[in-house]
Amino acid sequence: MNFSVEQVDTRLEALRDAHRGTLCELLRIPSVSADDSFRPDVQRAADWMLKHFQEMGLEAQQFETPGCPIIYAQTPAKPGAPVALVYGHYDVQPPDPLDEWVTPPFEPTQRGGNLYARGATDDKGQMLTHVLSVAATLEAMGETPIQVKFLIEGEEEVGSPNLGPFIQQQRERLACDCVVVSDSSQFAPGVPAITYGLRGIAYYEVRLTGPKQDLHSGSFGGGVTNPANVLAKLLAALVDSDGRIQVPGFYDNLVELSDAERKEFASLPFDEAEMAEQLGVNGFFGEAGYSNLERRWARPTCDINGLWSGYQGQGAKTVLPARAGAKFSFRLVPNQDPAEITRGVQALFEPLLPPGVTMELIDFHGAPGVVFPPDSPYIQAASRAIQHAFGRRPVLIREGGSIPIVGELARALDADVLLLGWGLNDDNTHSPNEKFNLEDFHRGTKASARLWQEIATLSTA
Secondary structure, eight states: OOOOHHHHHHHHHHTHHHHHHHHHHHHTSOOBTTOGGGHHHHHHHHHHHHHHHHHTTOEEEEEOOSSSOEEEEEOOOOTTSOEEEEEEEOOBOOOOOGGGOSSOTTSOEEETTEEESTTTTTTHHHHHHHHHHHHHHHHHHSSOSSEEEEEEESOGGGTOTTHHHHHHHTHHHHOOSEEEEOOSBOSBTTBOEEEEEEOEEEEEEEEEEOSSSOEEHHHHBTTBOOHHHHHHHHHHTTBOTTSOBOSTTTTSSOOOOOHHHHHHHHTSOOOHHHHHHHHTOSOOOOSTTSOHHHHHHHSOEEEEEEEEESOOSSSOOOEEOSEEEEEEEEEEOTTOOHHHHHHHHHHHHGGGOOTTOEEEEEEEEEEOOEEOOTTOHHHHHHHHHHHHHHSSOOEEEEESSOOHHHHHHHHHHTOEEEEEEOBOTTSOTTSTTOEEEHHHHHHHHHHHHHHHHHHHTSOOO
């Protein structure tokens, strides 16, 4: 049958209030995956998703895992047409600190065109745009132009420990031509974006042990190795004064930015002074020779995430601490292997250890960076869909954060990935007063509905 853009858009317009109500219903469920006391609510959110898919007439199943359930649903197959898989999550971050919320985190409240609640933008609101677009298309046309599959998990906020094995076990069920993920942001208000690259990560803790107990720094200082002093030396060795990371082999294989990408980034409406004011800093520092956006999106970085040693209480206490430690991480770009980075860190640190101190290097987790061809036909289809809903073509950006499951989905399913963020950078993701702009919620739903029609025009040959 011929799909009518106007009929679907008309149906979406008529459902605006109902869609807002549906979102509020899901937001009222406190599905915090990191806290076991919320486990019944996480299950309730999973049950809500399953029931909603079933009420849409989709084939839907709930898969139990050692943790939280995974919900899978699909529209009927469309032989000869591409297949899209929507990935999202129904779990949310803890709402703490509660006293910083203007209104309760699980009582959705509309203020100034925004809907405030935990999970509003991360990820219930953004994920629901795709669910609601399929529902509206079915109501308007009786069918979807392509087969749309949904993979909705409940453990994204705790690292998705059970999703990777599920993907490997269910590769045939999940088979698709492209994966659609909306769990990020536009470039700026009124400037929609498609993210075509994500940095990877390698995260560590280093623990240094010296004497069997804290010592008097006057009696033993200068004669006994101080683990805190050694820790400072190790961490200082990670990055030089030009912002270059000193881990052996760190830059050997990474993919450099193309001239076209650097030109595209430079053309974006980015005001570094405005960003400094928003963050409350008086300037920026990073790898020499690269712009702020290039450093944050497409260059590898090193950050100390926390460090500890010795006396932390009020006043002075002259001790030579027995132990010292730090957590630190690297953001990686494509072709950097987390395992190689681990070997490089060991090679950097071990020669710097003096007698009297032992080191333990803990490798918490790692994931490679990913980048997708910006001229992919699926990205072009998404660009047309976004222009239809937002009134302007999206800009192409990268993102400095890491979504490890995106790379795993791309590799396991051999599929393109569309990272379509409807949120804004000031949505307070993971913070008090999380919000989602309601017009962007509706525009995202409209773009999603058009996306299925644009993908249907692509050949799978």
